[in-house]
Amino acid sequence: MKYIEIEPLNRETTDSDCVRRCRIKRIDGDVQVDQTELWFQFDKSIVPPEDNDCDSYLLAVIMDAMKEERDVIVKGEVSKQLLSNLVEYQVAWYKWLPDLYSYINISAESIRDNSTPVSGAICAFSGGVDATFSVWRHSQAKFSHRSQDIKLCSIVHGFDIPLREETSFNNASKRAQETLKDIQLKLVPIKTNYREITTVNWEHAFSCVLVAVLSNFKKVAGTCIVGSSEPYDSLVIPWGSSPITDPLLTSGDFHVIHDGASHNRTEKVKEICDWKVGIENLRVCWQGDLKDRNCGKCEKCVRTKLNFLATGNPIPICFPDSNILDDIKEITLPNEAVRGEWRQIYEYANKNEVKDSWVGQLRRTLNKKSLIDKILPKGSPQREIVKNLTRKISGR
Missing domain, CATH: 3.30.420 (Nucleotidyltransferase; domain 5)
Structure with missing residues (x-):
């Protein structure tokens, strides 16, 4: 055994x-x-x-x-x-x-035995779009009867910012505190060594481990708000967070809510544009050399800038100045999940009759085949063999 x-x-x-x-x-x-x-x-x-x-x-x-x-x-x-x-x-x-x-x-x-969770909610808050959206709509009671009374938020050291990068984490934490102070919410940092001892693919485990971390606060807040990754009409399966599995992380005294699947990322950005401090302090980047700020050039940074442009809003000051057309040209979409995010932006822009030049460049990026699609066409037996082998090797 x-x-x-x-x-x-x-x-x-x-x-x-x-x-x-x-x-x-x-x-x-x-x-x-x-x-x-x-x-x-x-x-x-x-x-x-x-x-x-x-x-x-x-x-x-x-x-x-x-x-x-x-x-x-x-x-x-x-x-x-x-x-x-x-x-x-x-x-x-x-x-x-x-x-x-x-x-x-x-x-x-x-x-x-099961017990009644204490009142109030906790929400992870690193400054990204999903968390900013959830904190904003619940703190402002914008979600009707489902709005939660947020008691505190938490930023986790050891997730996207490694434990060894203390300065970066302190800077990111300070930025998140400034954001939440604007709506009178408290931020409590928490550290964990989880990522240093696991071999599981982070894209599979992140929500489960997030609930594990935040459950340490269950005597202060008995409800855990987990910001959604994808909307109900475009769910990515398998993925670490979904309205299917997140509620199954609930315990007798810590209730888990999967929040925000009513909106795709562009729709979330449109909602948070009402929160000036929130959008000025967004931190979405995880690929840049400096983990406490946005590099402005990686796929997620460029995608988030397009989210704002699609809603008719300017790119916020949390991103370095750059030419958006040049930014898009440098992007290669790594997988179907990310391609789906970019397609949502393009469809949103078309639906709202956005005619800016970046829309055409976005279309060309979506139509551009990746190297793997050229070598191993979708649906081919060879691609399935490589896909299964890669999954076994990488733990995906």
Whole structure:
């Protein structure tokens, strides 16, 4: 039997921070083959979950276990509702990627009965379009009866900004704090070493791990808002976040809401243009050398600038000055998911009769075949062989 054992450890408290951690052991039969620690570090003013509460640890480990075909044994307490939801969560990923993920068994030393989550919501906020949209519409009660009372937001160090880049993270955090201050919301940073100990494709795991991180705040806010990646009419499957799987990350005392699938990215940008501070401080870039600002040249930066132009709004000052036509010419669309995002912008511009020159250049970019499409045409047996081989090698 191969399994992962999760052992919760006593939290540590410094002058300013609280560190929650667990020991993760990989065991083959009677032999321990690996041991590591997973930790979450945040301001000690936040009331943490109990030391033996393992919901966050299980959420962080589940996809590694599925990938490695290891059962999970939790030497602590887990929510009854979370255990139930993770059964269905696993089934979804197994159906989508049966060659990569397996269904595994989870057992816990103690199962916690469901309880009512505390009032209020928490939202991850790094300054991107999705989070800015969610924070704006909920804080301004723009979502009718579904609007949530946001108690605090959190920015995660160790996700898009590596732990070693402290200056970049501090600058990004300061920028996010300035944005949220405009609408009287508090930002609480949190650190985790998750990305340093996992082998799972980030595009598959990011939402599950985001909920794992934010569940450390469940005694302050019992609802977790996860900003959507794609709208209902253009869902990308499989993908780490979706209205199918995100709600299955809910536990008895931490309710997860997949938010924003009512809007595509361009429609979100149109809504947040009412928030001047929000758009001036957007941070969408993850490919640039400086992780605390937008490079203005990468695919995501250029795409976001086009989102603004498509809505008839100027490109905000958070992006360096450049010629948008030159920017578009330099872009190669890496995959169908990204191509779909660019197609949405083109269709939105056409629907709203935008006649600017960038629309024509965008059309030419969409019509340009990638190198792989030229060498391995879509639907060809050779392409399927390469695709499956690449998926197995890269963990996708």
